[in-house]
Amino acid sequence: MNLNTTINHPVSGCGVGLRPQHIDQITDTKPAIPWLEILTDNYLLPGSVQQDYLFEIAEHYPLTFHGVGMSLGSTDPLNSEYFKRVKALVERVNPAWISDHLCWTSVHGLVTHDLIPLPYTEETIRHAASRIRQAQDILGRRLVIENVSSYLQYQQSTMSEWDFLCAVAEEADCHILLDVNNIYVSACNHAFDPLDYLNAIPVERVQEIHLAGYEDRGTHLLDTHGYPVSDAVWELYAQAIQRLGAIPTLIEWDNNVPELGTLLTEARKAAEVQAHVLA
């Protein structure tokens, strides 16, 4: 399989996640945004109004696809209908790349629509990598897999999360979407140094960076995507850029979604961090 793909709109700079609250404003006023990332799962009804909007937006902005439904770590078979719909949308819109998470979201016929971490073992590396390869074969694209935030560690894990992520990416020969906020959240929740994580990531595999805001629940940090990026995450992001270079960066905001202008301000701030670090 040739994993190289033709990209109509090359993605660079700092973009924002496309959210339903902003669609009318974006289609009406077409503000200057380097690129937009869609939540793939929201656009999988063929012939729907949502796809209408998406096709209109795709004419004006570079797009990337970001999903939660592949359930790449599940022990159920890949959901063929889900992949069929994703593939049809990919063929229609031709996004710059497709990402999903290194986790599981469904098993035994039940779907959580949430991101549940995997145990970090050799068995799971082989399992997840095999599924990612299978997904890549179906879609004809190299996938980009994202590290999730986590609130637990399994008893049977035998390695760090970063060793696990790197091994899966290597074995599946896929790209990495590095969520810097998730690294910070998990580092606080599990008391590790986020720089250990960052410094282990192979530079050549990182395709994209995510930034978002967490919520401090006192006993743990919760990755709610409902707040501005925290100062600590901005600092970690600067260190990530120092190490990785000018990686396309996306602001995610899913709860308490503010006006589009607030997201664009965050995206501009990310661009300023990049410019400052790489000056």
Place this chain on the structure above:
Amino acid sequence: MSLPELQYRFINAIFDRDQRDAAAALVKAHGALDAVQRVGIYRNSVHGILLQYLRSLYPVCQQLLGDDFFEAASDRYIDQSPPTRPFLAEYADEFADFLHHYPALSTMPWIAEIARLEWARHQAWNAVNQPASDFAQLALLDAGQQEHLTLHTPNSAHLLQSPYAIHPIWLAHQPEDHPDKLPLERLQIQQASTVLIWRTGRRLQQVVLDKQAWDFLAAVQQRATLPELAERFQEQLAALLMNAVQRGWILSFSTDLVHSESVSCESCI
């Protein structure tokens, strides 16, 4: 423990509070939280995502029930009927039935009827777009084609019949002003109503139908042919048809002839 066994134990804990201990045995306790609490974060997160989705689907039910009651009912619904498909927009089609059988709502059966209406609105919004026929072409059909002519409502069209005043109740809970909007306390809740929900382009619409319009559209949806409609609605047919086409309640037509080619949407626009 194998990965399938681990995931099986974990997902059971997500949708069954009583299974949390079995999942907690898989998890390290450290820091300020024990293993049960850590599993609980995931249960709460999954339920939170699905609750947020249910709120977006059933906003009037939420207003009628109050936030706390709606959340408690949703929580029970999620455990009882967890999602089984990766397409979230397909989830919660049985929520109205669940509310209908919810013991605490036995004296307010009209709330489940509102849920039925809100689900129909959701389906109408997500319905597949389809091309419209050029109705000027109707005049060009020969007698044989007219004999087999059937009309089609949009895919988004949902006809609802309820023993309760579901449209006025729904309207009373909309933020926008509307000339027909009355507060809930001034409504005759026990008043039967027939409602049509449909979508025109990117606009979702909802209207109360009179009995004749309802009967006409119901017959159309049952694939009555033009002669059958003419026999049933007699001299009213032309006006019913014209009104339905103008309002977008009928979008296309076809002539499915036996032993010959179908004429369908030849001049689709």
